[in-house]
Amino acid sequence: MSQEKRLILDWTKAHDVFPIEKHLSNETNNLISAKKSLLSGKGKSPEFTGWVNYVKEECPNILSSIKKTVDTISNHSDAVVIVGIGGSLLGTKAVYEALTHTYASINQESFHRKPILFWAGHHIALDELSELLDALDNYTPSIIVVSKSGGTTEPALAFRILKQYLEDRFGCDEASHRIFAITDPQDGTLLKIAKENNYPYFPIPKNVGGRYSVFTPVGLLPLAIAGINVTEFVAGAVQAFDDCTSEKNHSIETNPALCYAGIRNVLYANKYKIESLCTWTPKARGIAEWWKQLFGESDGKENTGIFPASANFTTDLHSLGQYFQDGERHLFATHIKIQDEYSLLKGSIKRKIKIPESNLKDGFEFLAGKDLSYVQNEAQQGTFLAHSDGKVPTLVWELPELNAWWLGYWMYVNMLACGIGGYARGINPFDQPGVEDYKNNMFALMGKPSYADKAAQIKSRLNTGNRLRSLGLTSK
Numbered sequence: 001m002s003q004e005k006r007l008i009l010d011w012t013k014a015h016d017v018f019p020i021e022k023h024l025s026n027e028t029n030n031l032i033s034a035k036k037s038l039l040s041g042k043g044k045s046p047e048f049t050g051w052v053n054y055v056k057e058e059c060p061n062i063l064s065s066i067k068k069t070v071d072t073i074s075n076h077s078d079a080v081v082i083v084g085i086g087g088s089l090l091g092t093k094a095v096y097e098a099l100t101h102t103y104a105s106i107n108q109e110s111f112h113r114k115p116i117l118f119w120a121g122h123h124i125a126l127d128e129l130s131e132l133l134d135a136l137d138n139y140t141p142s143i144i145v146v147s148k149s150g151g152t153t154e155p156a157l158a159f160r161i162l163k164q165y166l167e168d169r170f171g172c173d174e175a176s177h178r179i180f181a182i183t184d185p186q187d188g189t190l191l192k193i194a195k196e197n198n199y200p201y202f203p204i205p206k207n208v209g210g211r212y213s214v215f216t217p218v219g220l221l222p223l224a225i226a227g228i229n230v231t232e233f234v235a236g237a238v239q240a241f242d243d244c245t246s247e248k249n250h251s252i253e254t255n256p257a258l259c260y261a262g263i264r265n266v267l268y269a270n271k272y273k274i275e276s277l278c279t280w281t282p283k284a285r286g287i288a289e290w291w292k293q294l295f296g297e298s299d300g301k302e303n304t305g306i307f308p309a310s311a312n313f314t315t316d317l318h319s320l321g322q323y324f325q326d327g328e329r330h331l332f333a334t335h336i337k338i339q340d341e342y343s344l345l346k347g348s349i350k351r352k353i354k355i356p357e358s359n360l361k362d363g364f365e366f367l368a369g370k371d372l373s374y375v376q377n378e379a380q381q382g383t384f385l386a387h388s389d390g391k392v393p394t395l396v397w398e399l400p401e402l403n404a405w406w407l408g409y410w411m412y413v414n415m416l417a418c419g420i421g422g423y424a425r426g427i428n429p430f431d432q433p434g435v436e437d438y439k440n441n442m443f444a445l446m447g448k449p450s451y452a453d454k455a456a457q458i459k460s461r462l463n464t465g466n467r468l469r470s471l472g473l474t475s476k
């Protein structure tokens with residue numbers, strides 16, 4: 001079982017660029033007291049720290065409470081559209097894309113045999129939504145609408161449109177059996193809608209914020225429907241909880257959450273303002289998107305905080321590689337390396353891939369017979385060294401395998417590190433007041449009742465005629 005292996009955060013390469021260790025030891029007490037504040041509910045916004053214990057205390061109940069719905073949906077649907085944005089969608093998408101077959105939608109029968117997940121409500125772009133509606137015609141879909149507040153514009157509008165689609169296609173009665181909700185269990189518009197329409201609904205606890213919600217029904221229900229082993233996913237998180245929150249483990253050497261939180265804060269305080277999470281398979285792009293929201297919304301406070309970016313290698317070595325190597329030195333890189341690249345052999349990977357002998361005379365004969373994972377490994381080592389030489393502090397998360405257990409472990413460690421690091425830096429990692437500004441402007445401009453005064457102000461700012469404008473110089 002994977003549990004005997006270990007998650008490693010290798011920061012030896014970063015140490016070659018910047019003397020982290022020296023600074024980290026000064027940070028230790030601060031980190032330990034931040035950890036204690038988080039665990040005792042004595043830090044900022046303790047009302048949003050329910051996720052810390054949730055994996056251990058609530059997940060077993062949730063896993064059994066979702067079972068019936070998982071069976072219902074799996075029996076009557078071959079696709080499920082997850083409607084949500086930010087924390088209501090990113091964690092699910094991350095795990096789903098990492099662990100299921102990339103091309104399941106093309107050859108569902110032979111690869112997957114579980115409902116395929118599609119995504120909506122995470123944008124307002126008409127092109128993609130229109131194409132999703134085309135794709136749905138090939139399936140017998142259900143919808144899970146996910147919104148903690150129940151009032152977010154993007155998922156609310158997508159839900160309206162998709163509900164209409166189901167009703168046009170299946171009639172109102174059957175459509176209503178194909179709609180499920182995940183939302184605040186006590187109040188909000190979505191809860192009201194679910195109750196009025198008899199949609200089955202599942203709770204996002206009040207004390208768990210969106211970006212910390214992947215282990216609640218938000219992630220567990222859709223992932224279980226898609227055939228992901230959610231019991232293992234939760235078990236990984238529980239192990240991370242045990243390893244990292246224990247009173248006995250205040251050591252930076254053995255506590256990955258403490259270590260990662262400390263290193264990030266030390267680097268930030270020493271002019272490294274951007275962190276890029278570097279993944280090494282297109283299947284892990286979603287993981288970086290989840291991570292960016294987690295740290296972006298948590299850290300970006302009071303005009304401070306690391307900007308979380310991402311890169312997918314080796315693809316982006318051919319676009320961003322130059323900047324990593326030679327651009328402004330305000331960047332550090334945190335890689336995710338999977339030690340056993342064939343860990344998905346039990347899942348979506350069906351074969352080992354060796355580089356064949358060939359008569360191509362392409363200059364790559366020296367690699368014939370080697371496994372592709374050998375090339376990946378050498379590319380990684382070469383990149384780590386080159387970036388260190390280029391003075392980019394380089395951290396490497398080594399995950400023994402890419403599977404549900406280790407993803408659960410790693411994601412929970414990151415959530416803890418985010419909370420601890422934020423408290424240690426003196427900011428509130430559990431609110432997101434800055435997101436409201438764009439929403440308020442948008443509501444005012446769209447004519448939402450009660451925003452009339454703001455609308456007048458904003459429109460006058462948009463129409464200041466004496467601004468320089470860009471001109472279109474060509475016409476068709």
Ligand SMILES: O=P(O)(O)OC[C@H]1O[C@](O)(CO)[C@@H](O)[C@@H]1O
Pocket residue numbers: 085086087088146147148149150151152155210211297432435
């Ligand atoms: O689940 P909700 O309430 O629709 O919110 C979705 C996302 O929007 C935000 O509130 C930001 O606007 C995130 O924090 C959250 O994950």
